[in-house]
Amino acid sequence: MSLSLILHDLSAVGAEAESRFFEAIFQVAPEHWRVRPEATLAATTVSPAYLRDHLLASLPADRRPGTLLLVTRMPPDASWNALSGQGDAWVQDMLNEG
Numbered sequence: 001m002s003l004s005l006i007l008h009d010l011s012a013v014g015a016e017a018e019s020r021f022f023e024a025i026f027q028v029a030p031e032h033w034r035v036r037p038e039a040t041l042a043a044t045t046v047s048p049a050y051l052r053d054h055l056l057a058s059l060p061a062d063r064r065p066g067t068l069l070l071v072t073r074m075p076p077d078a079s080w081n082a083l084s085g086q087g088d089a090w091v092q093d094m095l096n097e098g
């Protein structure tokens with residue numbers, strides 16, 4: 001399992017579509033953490049391309065082209081700053097499992 005960083009701008013999709021977007025994350029990544037309103041970490045076995053396509057498919061077709069979405073794997077030597085103690089431990093655990 002690897003840890004993926006998902007950057008997303010859902011400001012134009014509406015509340016119902018945003019809910020479906022996060023349900024789509026839950027389907028492929030039971031272990032996840034919404035770090036910020038526009039950033040989510042997800043531990044998953046699927047590739048970044050598959051995850052991107054899966055998440056885009058959860059959105060209304062007319063909103064997909066304009067929805068900013070970036071999905072990338074976090075390498076084992078990833079670095080960060082100012083995460084909570086619990087968040088720091090979670091990220092470390094997820095990276096160590098990968």
